[in-house]
Amino acid sequence: MRVEELRALLEEVRDGRVDTAKAHERLTSAFREQPFEDLGFAKVDHHREIRQGFPEVILGLGKSPAQVAAIAAEIVSRKHSLLVTRADEPAWIAVREQVPNAEYHALARCITLRGESTPGKGTIVLCSAGTSDQPVAEEAAVTAELLGNTVDRIYDVGVAGIHRVLSQRARLSAARVVIVVAGMEGALPSVVAGMVAVPVIAVPTSIGYGASFGGVAALLGMLNSCANGVSVVNIDNGYGAGCIASMINHL
Amino acid sequence: MRVEELRALLEEVRDGRVDTAKAHERLTSAFREQPFEDLGFAKVDHHREIRQGFPEVILGLGKSPAQVAAIAAEIVSRKHSLLVTRADEPAWIAVREQVPNAEYHALARCITLRGESTPGKGTIVLCSAGTSDQPVAEEAAVTAELLGNTVDRIYDVGVAGIHRVLSQRARLSAARVVIVVAGMEGALPSVVAGMVAVPVIAVPTSIGYGASFGGVAALLGMLNSCANGVSVVNIDNGYGAGCIASMINHL
Amino acid sequence: MRVEELRALLEEVRDGRVDTAKAHERLTSAFREQPFEDLGFAKVDHHREIRQGFPEVILGLGKSPAQVAAIAAEIVSRKHSLLVTRADEPAWIAVREQVPNAEYHALARCITLRGESTPGKGTIVLCSAGTSDQPVAEEAAVTAELLGNTVDRIYDVGVAGIHRVLSQRARLSAARVVIVVAGMEGALPSVVAGMVAVPVIAVPTSIGYGASFGGVAALLGMLNSCANGVSVVNIDNGYGAGCIASMINHL
Amino acid sequence: MRVEELRALLEEVRDGRVDTAKAHERLTSAFREQPFEDLGFAKVDHHREIRQGFPEVILGLGKSPAQVAAIAAEIVSRKHSLLVTRADEPAWIAVREQVPNAEYHALARCITLRGESTPGKGTIVLCSAGTSDQPVAEEAAVTAELLGNTVDRIYDVGVAGIHRVLSQRARLSAARVVIVVAGMEGALPSVVAGMVAVPVIAVPTSIGYGASFGGVAALLGMLNSCANGVSVVNIDNGYGAGCIASMINHL
Amino acid sequence: MRVEELRALLEEVRDGRVDTAKAHERLTSAFREQPFEDLGFAKVDHHREIRQGFPEVILGLGKSPAQVAAIAAEIVSRKHSLLVTRADEPAWIAVREQVPNAEYHALARCITLRGESTPGKGTIVLCSAGTSDQPVAEEAAVTAELLGNTVDRIYDVGVAGIHRVLSQRARLSAARVVIVVAGMEGALPSVVAGMVAVPVIAVPTSIGYGASFGGVAALLGMLNSCANGVSVVNIDNGYGAGCIASMINHL
Amino acid sequence: MRVEELRALLEEVRDGRVDTAKAHERLTSAFREQPFEDLGFAKVDHHREIRQGFPEVILGLGKSPAQVAAIAAEIVSRKHSLLVTRADEPAWIAVREQVPNAEYHALARCITLRGESTPGKGTIVLCSAGTSDQPVAEEAAVTAELLGNTVDRIYDVGVAGIHRVLSQRARLSAARVVIVVAGMEGALPSVVAGMVAVPVIAVPTSIGYGASFGGVAALLGMLNSCANGVSVVNIDNGYGAGCIASMINHL
Amino acid sequence: MRVEELRALLEEVRDGRVDTAKAHERLTSAFREQPFEDLGFAKVDHHREIRQGFPEVILGLGKSPAQVAAIAAEIVSRKHSLLVTRADEPAWIAVREQVPNAEYHALARCITLRGESTPGKGTIVLCSAGTSDQPVAEEAAVTAELLGNTVDRIYDVGVAGIHRVLSQRARLSAARVVIVVAGMEGALPSVVAGMVAVPVIAVPTSIGYGASFGGVAALLGMLNSCANGVSVVNIDNGYGAGCIASMINHL
């Protein structure tokens, strides 16, 4: 209930057009109103686009293909953009039947259906350290592009051959915000952040073995970065990085 | 050596005003030139303000008062803003002698001397969950203010009494970027991020006991946030959060 | 041997109806008596219902289908309620042959056969944060229902969209005890506990990825809750939560 | 604003005794009203007693003596019971000046001033494993007593001499809820929970050395308890256990 | 080279029956002699039975069936007892062809061929906490029996029903050494050690879920045992426990 | 109540010398009888010597000097041997007043008063890896000697100079049981266990820095020992090792 | 651009043979020049052989067979030696088609094609503790041999039978650098480093179970080695050790 509705209701009460019992009921009901659709196993949040600038997103992990497809159908029915992350083949098959014009990004493991989106103000530069970090990087890219951003991908520029990233200084300087994806020792964000004057979103990946501990080494490296401007998201959370970068790029 | 200097030099060579030996020496020397002052134990980075939009900052932790004061004097001599973080009483005494008009923020454990700074475009809202999180929150605030930002502090609004943060909806909505500081379970960033449409920088603190493990519980809570727009910095890293928020607020 | 039996025995000895050797033997044997059935690989505890208010429960994890079925048959032969948790398909097939009228709850991975049970005094409200937490939540629900409780399920009300849980205030207020199931950052129990005046049993789930570390992030979040009334059980331990909630609801 | 106030207001509007502008203002203001006192560094929650059955409690850890005393004075000014936990000597001295009739429990490290409280329905039995666990146990006892409960203390009954706890069967059976405090291997809650039919709140302590890891061994032992009815709070969190036990004892 | 051989050699040199070059060569060669058979990928230690009282044992984990079979054949060729632990079906098939009269213990995952062994002096009592701990317990039992010991198995006597282990006091008292196998919270060794006056070898198992962390909770519980006489071996190391118990039982 | 007392009582009942009410009372009381002295904050276990072959031992850690002295006095009053471990200077001063003929072992941080003890059957050999491991080694030695054992100390024989431990082969061979104390990488028990045919009790110490993690590296090294016969106690638990070694040496 | 090229260019400008625009362009382009081939998903580093003495190596882990084969083909096209580590069967099949004369080392999981290499100055001795450590040891051996070194393999000489490694003193003394591969407690490097005067590269392996934590126990053991000359690489990183040993052996 917006302020105008409240004022109108009170005037109707004053004028006797609405009795107090009815007004009481409408006010009470307004407090109870749910800004979401309840599917039983899930409450689809239709106001999120208004509140946060982008629609509810489906994390495929731990949901059955049928659940993913049902939530996807509900979202699309409201004309929202659709994004399913961590979507495996069976989830894609289930969604495709409900949302025939959806698209599957196999490397990024994402399902999308692009609705309208406000274009971002600048370019998001996306760096990754190694070839194996690509799935996570692509999840970030697909997310950012769906939300209306231009993404410039700079892949395989890990710090062990420092000239590779140094040679990209021009493209980096053109960024309004940078996403850096890296596994193993996770040192790339520190180097990149020292080269630019814009925020760097660091994404540790689970790429590595032994004492990489599934991405913990990279995560710790990024949290302890001695460079300015580095903030960090969860291991392998390409979606989160894409989403934050888009928020910044739309400010 | 800027592009213009290079062009000028080449023209001088062509015109015979500079011989090749001399030009060779100048080019070689340009490659070698260090954009920092070497104090032996420290290399003060005088180009950082140009590269990154703010000056070199001194982390007081692990440096002797004499070292802190020497670096501070070097920075101030170039008319840069001064910021020393994690500065205890002895460091402050040592700096005060070298930089008499510096200021000490005891709660934030920071020493500052404000130079010129470009004003940020909007307001940085700074929330903290509990009274004990204040030192870290103030480090973020002092940093952001030194860098030219307006900071709106909302303190002691932890999630256990959810009405406290809900009652601040209006101030939160006015933010261009939000910093959320919380120890213990670190749940506040998730709730705040669900209420705003701008980036949230989450700062875990070491406040807590037992299974808080010096801030690890809060850190993990924030990294695993299911809300959009949350990125995380190191435990107790108020400075880092203030710095990133300022970068975003100047975009 | 109850007090009355002891007194009777002593009177028989005094009256010469039982000689001392026999009495000695009976007393000694009473000390040795086992309140359980020994199946070799398992000792089924038939007195647990008397001691603790509910029967022995079978944790399916790490037992062969044949072992599960044999223990189940032994329990049912004594007219006790049957509950097998973490029961996969093969365990269900094996039990079904021994206990034809048993029931399988596929989502909750539980096998039950309902015996008599004392009704709980109030309602157990069961909240879960996300769709993927449902299997654990259902394990709690099946357990509590088997033990005679009414369960009110409120699913998918994670803190990232705080209005979802706030809109359930009325149902929460009606609870005599609340179970909150959440993975990832595990912040929901803190918020719920701030809204009610009854005990909250928090169940972390292994849902999440990266730095959720198989439920550790949620576990730590819950242990560090700054809200009153939150106690915690093991990761994914829906059964334990259902059982404690039932105990409290029967007080 | 309660339901009755809302109904009265609407009737006044209908009858013309209050005009719509005024009514609009009062309704809007009701939504804005803060159920807490803002001290700047802290927001004292005066409605918590209504919402949760006991007053706001001050965690002394990480607060200055002056801050503790100011919050204490504010709480006492509203005639609420006062409880400060983790209060060291300086905090006690500061509070004593503001609240002269407060009491200091040195072993429990608590400051209290007892207001009115509803008596609990039964007895809370409080067991501890070793002499060194007493400070944590006493924090739980002081909390529970302040909240109106009778506490029966059974100390130094660790499992290494199992006859010690077995000899307390009668007192344990008389409990409506049991708190078990233990460090080192934390095995006592499992044994106690097997002897009673009521909920057991387990409190791991940081007592131990080497691989006890500051209470982690005890915490893990308790979370993995194979006994029914055990839920766990944070390491050394005597207050939390006392509070939950009181909630249960007042149902 | 034994002392007697050395003396004889020196006398031969003195008497001129052996020249110094020859003697020098024999002494040098004695220093170089290898008390093991080199299979290239493995050095089978044939002197271990002399040095340590039992033969070289094969840990099946991480070896190919062919490697296991080759080492087994080499051991059996010297008339030593054979023990392969962590032997899966393929290893058993490979060994059976090389050592036709070997025996497979499927539950214990061991292959044995019993040679001569000195009988132990007393009884080894072997307790386990739950049905799922049996494979590890059986590995201990098979090992101890192969080494000449009598083993008394007491299974499924976890501390949650403390009367189960208390009812076994007589059998426990008859032990010369006790092995206790337990997963989850690992509390059984503490209770058993409080009931006997002989050494207790505690074996944590990986049985459990969530915060059992693959046996870490049980391991920590056992290391922190406040009972006397408890020492601990690696998680799931039934073999190690059986071997130590046998050493003690042969003293 | 022993078996003979029970038989006598029953005969008295039969003969009418004791009436059934009296007999009933005596039997009931026997069940209730506590084999410990209750000091309020501690229950001193006077039957432990009978049950386990050595008296109750006081862990000084976390107890006040007054508590330590009171328990010590109680133990000595029953003519038991006294052992206080982790006893600092203030504890020693407090005990000395209550137990004037007690002895303080400063390096081992132990207080003892030697009562009667049965001599062990053989020698306990005690090896330590480095000079800094001595306090823990001495705690083991003092414990074992108090319990009637002969201890042969072999100190500073770490594996980095392998000839040092190899040169002690004769003394090692004379052991009935070996205790090995080592910090840092904790490799000494593996080497020693390969040289002897008797049980090895391994004690990790907290000596080291960096990735020794307060003894965790040594603990893990010992738990993973590939040598036969090694069992492990808690980090720095010299007392525990001395006690187990004594148990074995008295078999 | 080398120093000679720069000098030549400047002379051409002076002499008017090259105009300043052209010279400017060439200098600028020299700064931009990439010493790598960009395959889109990977940047193959063709200058690494010049910079570091050996060619770019492909870590097979996390790359698709097609990606591995494409990078391999690119490397071979430049006449560089080829090394793919962590190469499974499908990767081998894919590479074999692109590089027909490549070789597959199944045990070491490596693909190689040997180009020219400078012979190392001495011998690399490679020790492993157990049979199961062989795959990692072979990865080190294959790497070192490809880089021109002679490798002397000493396998299965774990410390539990210390005479096995002691008997290899002569071969160890002949080493210019030693690689020691060990899982479980990881004690072998300490012993070996005490026997030689050359650097020891320690490689922990993930061989073990329970508290070996996938190689962490071995890693910590090696990092805490009290012997001189031990440095450590990542768990299972045979390649890294081979590469470092070759660097040292070519000095």
Added chain:
Amino acid sequence: MRVEELRALLEEVRDGRVDTAKAHERLTSAFREQPFEDLGFAKVDHHREIRQGFPEVILGLGKSPAQVAAIAAEIVSRKHSLLVTRADEPAWIAVREQVPNAEYHALARCITLRGESTPGKGTIVLCSAGTSDQPVAEEAAVTAELLGNTVDRIYDVGVAGIHRVLSQRARLSAARVVIVVAGMEGALPSVVAGMVAVPVIAVPTSIGYGASFGGVAALLGMLNSCANGVSVVNIDNGYGAGCIASMINHL
């Protein structure tokens, strides 16, 4: 006993100049001879210089000043070089009395007395990332210099200002071996190793806060380095790095 002594002895036996009893005794005694001095609490290893190329070094940590001084005196009495690491002020005072011409390096916390040493073949370059890493770096430098090496220090060249380390390319290229000391994210060794063709010894330091976990973040970063040639020593182990670098520099 050397080969020549053995041959001489045998010839004397043959010639009757030494009888067999005497020869037997001498041979036996040679086996028993200890190549170390036993101070009771320490065995000073006088043959280490022969075996390993440098003398026994004293780790001051955990030793009393008196113990340090006694071992120092013993070492100096044999004309060996003296090195005490982790030496605090009291240790220095105690040593100074025994070894008047010793020298104290306060920043490096080392005591030295330089004996003869063979000069290393090249230069050891020593880089550190930050000012606070200096004490560890200096420990490495003092060690390497004592062992006869030339050390070129490059301090405060952390990766956040990548131009600082890039500007040192010439000095780095002149190294025969490089030591890199870094705390926080520990990224510097990866960058440096990509710039040189010689071995890099990486030393993580405990400098940092929060999620640096006392150097663990840096340690993991270094172990996971994707650059070739990096091996790692324990956190803060400057001595170890200096020692290995010296070994390599003397090959």
